[in-house]
Amino acid sequence: MDQAHLRSLLEQVRGGAVEIDEALDRLRHMPFEDLGFAKLDHHRALRHGMPEVIFGMGKSPEFILEIASRLLDRTPNLLATRIDPAAAERIKEKFDDAEYFPLSGVLRVWRDRTQHGKGTIAVVCAGTSDIPVAEEAQLTAEVMGNTVDVIHDIGVAGIHRLMANRERLSQARVAVVCAGMEGALPSVVGGLVGCPVIAVPTSVGYGASFNGLAALLGMLNSCASNVTVVNIDNGFGGGYVAGLINRL
């Protein structure tokens, strides 16, 4: 859908030939822009209420900068994940309000801080090694306009730590629970609270954790019925879905 088509559509709207509803519908399903090697999807914001996210792994700093610039021309906020310090430096040179979080590798431009969520999102992790994944979830949910309550290091082998946070957990409208090793925390949290729980397995562990496979299988087999699962180390996915739910 190039510029010509867009102008034509809008003229039709102004002239009354096309109803507002129809124009919105057309816009929702079709437009994107062609960079040659990557098709940006500026209207995703309309569909999901979120700008395009940049997954930085395996992309050159130049490429990331180019995409970021295009996106920031049209949207106030930007989220980029798996960004190494060199790429972060390049982006911060151009956009001085960009924040970089080295633990999780997230880079964020957060200009429009309107709250869209209706309640609080709890972001929980089992051990200190799971913090990078939890931070990715937290930063994602925040940039989508949510209040996040972060609770670290309440793994199931010290169940009294978890029980001490029962009150905070039960006030969340949706919870993101990150855990490696046996990945049992979402089951216990899921049993304590009544809200949806997004489980994020992390690759934290030794030997037979097989880079997060043990935690992933544990979470998929959770005996708590309010648990769903995203990919290993996918803090972004956990925070994103929590944000979608919280704005319902």
Next chain:
Amino acid sequence: MDQAHLRSLLEQVRGGAVEIDEALDRLRHMPFEDLGFAKLDHHRALRHGMPEVIFGMGKSPEFILEIASRLLDRTPNLLATRIDPAAAERIKEKFDDAEYFPLSGVLRVWRDRTQHGKGTIAVVCAGTSDIPVAEEAQLTAEVMGNTVDVIHDIGVAGIHRLMANRERLSQARVAVVCAGMEGALPSVVGGLVGCPVIAVPTSVGYGASFNGLAALLGMLNSCASNVTVVNIDNGFGGGYVAGLINRL
């Protein structure tokens, strides 16, 4: 928490020694009843807004009947999954308003039909072989008080079938998408809609589907960010979480 404790607590409430809020809190976290071999959790209804569900696999008809009877003493609705026809027959003899769905093996008593959901839940499946799993999701969501829009047989290899249902999909507040084989449907649906998508991999497939592993891995690796995943063939889990989200 036996009767004596419960009476004591309530007397304290009446006498003002315990505040209502505190009493509710105590009730929310502790009570269950001991059958000797299975601890029913009548207060789960308070916590999740749902009665205990009976998972029938590997349980004898007598045992299922006993649990069902106990539960129906206190709650109007009952959901039992993976029930074979013999067990269903036993329960229907005693409770003549019980419905049995042989395709999915679900047995349902649905006396209180109050609507709790705020929008429509779309339950979608890719092929006709996925219908049993989708039906389990549908029946679960309905008994929780939701309106469900069921769309069958819109797998990705016939993308025009899916596109023809785009309008119905975009009106859902949350979607449950069941697919076997390559498990690609949640990614495509996730890209079309803005709402949360619960992906349910099914064990439908041949050879290298490895009983649903291929679909499971596909869904966990979805390039659509609004997708979360439950266990293979876990239609109940999909419908349950969708129901939780829809009442927010």
Next chain:
Amino acid sequence: MDQAHLRSLLEQVRGGAVEIDEALDRLRHMPFEDLGFAKLDHHRALRHGMPEVIFGMGKSPEFILEIASRLLDRTPNLLATRIDPAAAERIKEKFDDAEYFPLSGVLRVWRDRTQHGKGTIAVVCAGTSDIPVAEEAQLTAEVMGNTVDVIHDIGVAGIHRLMANRERLSQARVAVVCAGMEGALPSVVGGLVGCPVIAVPTSVGYGASFNGLAALLGMLNSCASNVTVVNIDNGFGGGYVAGLINRL
């Protein structure tokens, strides 16, 4: 070591040519009896303090009966696992004090009920479907001369059920914890108690439990340091090691 050797050794002992200690040592390391197709090990009782156990899976009723008869000639107690009802019937015809437990498939002759354990062994299971495995552990520990405290259906998604049994758990000298699905119960129990915990993964679960693999991996990756693991559904192994520890 045939009869001739055994007589010779004992004569040497009587004559003083061999010390008692040396004779015991020789006996401990070498003797067994040859049935032609199976070598019974009557002295295992001396080494482990337990008679040979019969694993019934894949063995004909005749073969099981023959081994059982040989063993009961020399030892008061017998434990046979994975026995189907037909084989059990055959053995009970000959030994009317044999008990058969159809849930777990265990057959037990328990004539010498001396207590060898120094404390109580807790045998715990997460859900009612795990009871057969827990029963195998319980019966094994009992026939070795232990007091067993059985606690069923305290899975982690209802953490208050588990917390309500905290006192009983903390009085155990060693615990056997059986769980399927995500296998998280040993981690939580391990964090609550100070004693060794033997985790027994069960094959209970759907889909991505992969017949107990999920629970097995979960337990091997437990964040509680006092947890060790035995094979899937190996209730016997769990009870056996607990019995060994409890007589220390």
Next chain:
Amino acid sequence: MDQAHLRSLLEQVRGGAVEIDEALDRLRHMPFEDLGFAKLDHHRALRHGMPEVIFGMGKSPEFILEIASRLLDRTPNLLATRIDPAAAERIKEKFDDAEYFPLSGVLRVWRDRTQHGKGTIAVVCAGTSDIPVAEEAQLTAEVMGNTVDVIHDIGVAGIHRLMANRERLSQARVAVVCAGMEGALPSVVGGLVGCPVIAVPTSVGYGASFNGLAALLGMLNSCASNVTVVNIDNGFGGGYVAGLINRL
């Protein structure tokens, strides 16, 4: 088959002792040349219509250069894959018409640009991270004498991007579709077009993609019947088979 044998055979042909057909047949099935450590197969060109390809991984620059030189003595075109920049430099010093493509690591000498293909080959990829694999497919197909239409970044989560390219796709005589993550693109493309689709899973993805296993399994279980699959990241294989089909 050394030079002496070859001369002898040709003399027999000239003298009429061997028919042309027989001579071709002998040549087709037997000849190769012994370098001592690697047997080059110059007649593969006769059999498949393609020169030997050099797989560079794990081979020293000297070794690659030696094979390349031998091959270029007898064939105008050369394709070398998984070549690192150092080896590429060595070859370009000697053959200044060699082109090196750093993204895919392909080195190509393309002297004979005769078209052998009868239609267009579409080379499609799902995301920008799949471009290196797609480029390997494209360069392979081109050097075999095919016209290639390259379409990047049309993954299934933005199905409108794919639908916008429906026309181009339906004009291809054969398609090569590269995708990582859930690997769903070949199924959707396969449903849209009527031609054979070669699916190339890529190792692009996080966590439970398990280095391309998720995409591989997805493609093998495709519900589109016109899809076949090659090895993970095997862009060469995809382009090669597409080239074979296109010259039929």
Next chain:
Amino acid sequence: MDQAHLRSLLEQVRGGAVEIDEALDRLRHMPFEDLGFAKLDHHRALRHGMPEVIFGMGKSPEFILEIASRLLDRTPNLLATRIDPAAAERIKEKFDDAEYFPLSGVLRVWRDRTQHGKGTIAVVCAGTSDIPVAEEAQLTAEVMGNTVDVIHDIGVAGIHRLMANRERLSQARVAVVCAGMEGALPSVVGGLVGCPVIAVPTSVGYGASFNGLAALLGMLNSCASNVTVVNIDNGFGGGYVAGLINRL
């Protein structure tokens, strides 16, 4: 696309309002028919040149008969796979020109025997146990209008058997090669011929064949570049793609 739309479109075509090309294009991308629980795709014939195929596994005889009847109303030929004898009997009662092949479980109605293929398709299998899968490939290719040359039992451990069939193999325009166990036959055939080879792994084998996984991995790693792979035991897929290629 209901009847009304279809009539309207055709009237527009007749009236000249819509060009033939445009009408064909609309028809190619959109139409299907809704049975309620299964959406038949009558225009797939236009797109792929093949009627819908019925995959019988897990479908009731009644359901299969209903689909078959619908399809045969509009298309002369029908292919149904994984049909058990009971379902076959039901269909043959209604359609007496239906043939049933019990070895492979294929049912075929073959009324229009026009040849569409331009050459011969070789269908090869390694051992006699692979014949059912090869037969499924053969019957599929035939009903699509191809001449098939079937060669059985030429596994690689008796390489002279394979060499003896070299001539027949080299005359094929495309080959389908079915093999279980180590799955090596496609590599050897692929090296002998210049045409595309579709490899079909079968689940034939013992122990570490893991139901065809060993053969599947072997074929994906083939050192012959002209080999592509379909799912385990997917003879239909192999024959189908071979048929598509052969009509190019």
Next chain:
Amino acid sequence: MDQAHLRSLLEQVRGGAVEIDEALDRLRHMPFEDLGFAKLDHHRALRHGMPEVIFGMGKSPEFILEIASRLLDRTPNLLATRIDPAAAERIKEKFDDAEYFPLSGVLRVWRDRTQHGKGTIAVVCAGTSDIPVAEEAQLTAEVMGNTVDVIHDIGVAGIHRLMANRERLSQARVAVVCAGMEGALPSVVGGLVGCPVIAVPTSVGYGASFNGLAALLGMLNSCASNVTVVNIDNGFGGGYVAGLINRL
């Protein structure tokens, strides 16, 4: 190689046009007979010194009988594995010197009992459940003309049983060691003896044995250097290779 070719070759031999050695060589590499659906290889006896073996799994009794009859026309001995009792009965009706071994499912015709082996082959198994696999190895080695020394039930957890058989083991020229569960016996035997050890993993075991995978991996990783491995439950393969080695 049909009859005509064979006659022609033999006439050339008689006439002196072809030397004996050359004729033998031609025969060794090419001949087989075509039954239509299975190519028997009568000259395999020349190559390996063994008749064709019939693998019965998945073959009908009629088919097995037909192959057996063909083979017994030309060779005195026959080995058929994985034969069920019904098929065995059919063959014994026709060939009354056929022996059937129901434990291992082997059927054997053993007319020529010439000894070809130069020493003794030890066939060892770890537990009584491994006997069927060991029996297959034993019967295979015997019919190839070897003396076999069978030692059952000497698993590694009763190391004194194994040590008591050290003498017998050290007299073997080659050993076949069958074990399930952890598969450790070949390593211990391999350390005790100096001869080649063929390890046969069996599918005996529970839970995490994964149908012999644990034993297979254990044997492949043996710390004894004289151990090689065959497929799970492949007693035939173990006996066969031992027989080949013993006739050197």
Next chain:
Amino acid sequence: MDQAHLRSLLEQVRGGAVEIDEALDRLRHMPFEDLGFAKLDHHRALRHGMPEVIFGMGKSPEFILEIASRLLDRTPNLLATRIDPAAAERIKEKFDDAEYFPLSGVLRVWRDRTQHGKGTIAVVCAGTSDIPVAEEAQLTAEVMGNTVDVIHDIGVAGIHRLMANRERLSQARVAVVCAGMEGALPSVVGGLVGCPVIAVPTSVGYGASFNGLAALLGMLNSCASNVTVVNIDNGFGGGYVAGLINRL
């Protein structure tokens, strides 16, 4: 549980309002301290008789030093595992009685050397490559107050080495057995001794050891009933459980 609560509790004890037993009980189940990002559990010593252990992998030297300092304020002994030399250097600068063991990466502060164990713990390893894991087990058991008897390099392929150490093994009250490759040593040791055996699979091995998976599966399938298993390379876990058992 902050300082205020603790003081209040102790004052109640002093005043007689709370009994000693009750106070101990409260302390046992609840207290921990919040560092902001990591919750230290000072009372774990009360529960398990062991201070918190620091798992160093993935933690910065500064973070490790901070935790170590906090812990050493309250407990005489400290164990830190997977510590790299840089972090060890930082800690030794501050605590000059810290010992660092580079082979296993363990750092230990061992001020209170009271013996708590009642017998000897044998720590055994199969090969010299398993020594790092065995050393981690040894150092763990020692710091818990146990006498450890270390026996290296007695793998099963040299069974006479193991038999020569039979006496030492049979004097242990509990054994920790570390082995990689096929992981058979625990089975053999388990058969020789009557005490509990903790098996520790190591990641030592080539190819199909799959980083310790072969050893892990072997140990889980041990035919010796007194064997339990911990995670791959988890020497700490092995030593820890052995220490718990030895103080019973």
Next chain:
Amino acid sequence: MDQAHLRSLLEQVRGGAVEIDEALDRLRHMPFEDLGFAKLDHHRALRHGMPEVIFGMGKSPEFILEIASRLLDRTPNLLATRIDPAAAERIKEKFDDAEYFPLSGVLRVWRDRTQHGKGTIAVVCAGTSDIPVAEEAQLTAEVMGNTVDVIHDIGVAGIHRLMANRERLSQARVAVVCAGMEGALPSVVGGLVGCPVIAVPTSVGYGASFNGLAALLGMLNSCASNVTVVNIDNGFGGGYVAGLINRL
């Protein structure tokens, strides 16, 4: 067995109190020497006819040098595998007749070149990337006193290359066949020759070769009955067993 015991035994032999045969037998089963951390087994030479081999992976140069020195005190030949150049340099400084082969990482001292093998060992590899593994096999077999015929680069996709070497292959008394990717070469060679074939899977391959797993599974499922398998990349094991067989 310390020096005192050894002297005592030899004196008994000299004095006639112990027969030569008995003394040999005692020596064969018991002696080894304790270095503290590694128990060398000097009498392995008596048992297997080979000195201890040093596996260098993960061992420091100093440690390797110390073991090598000890071994060379008593045996003329030494084989060390997986030696990096630095360690090789250290050993060559002390033993100037040591040869180092950088491709395979083998270091060899070959002073006693007596031939022990009775025939030729063929060492074959499929592609040039398999040469390092084949070289390890070759060097091992040579130092054990065998004549080795090396044939490189005769993979199955160029079957004529293999057929051209049929004569050489059929003259081997035992063959070692190394192959990566699909691992099909041992099956084809096994069918051509009558001798035992030791298959060595290599980790050569891309993507779904999974570091040699595909080749390993292929070889275990070989349809040629004379094939046994060793671990992935275990050239040493292949050469060693071939050497054992060849001296029979």
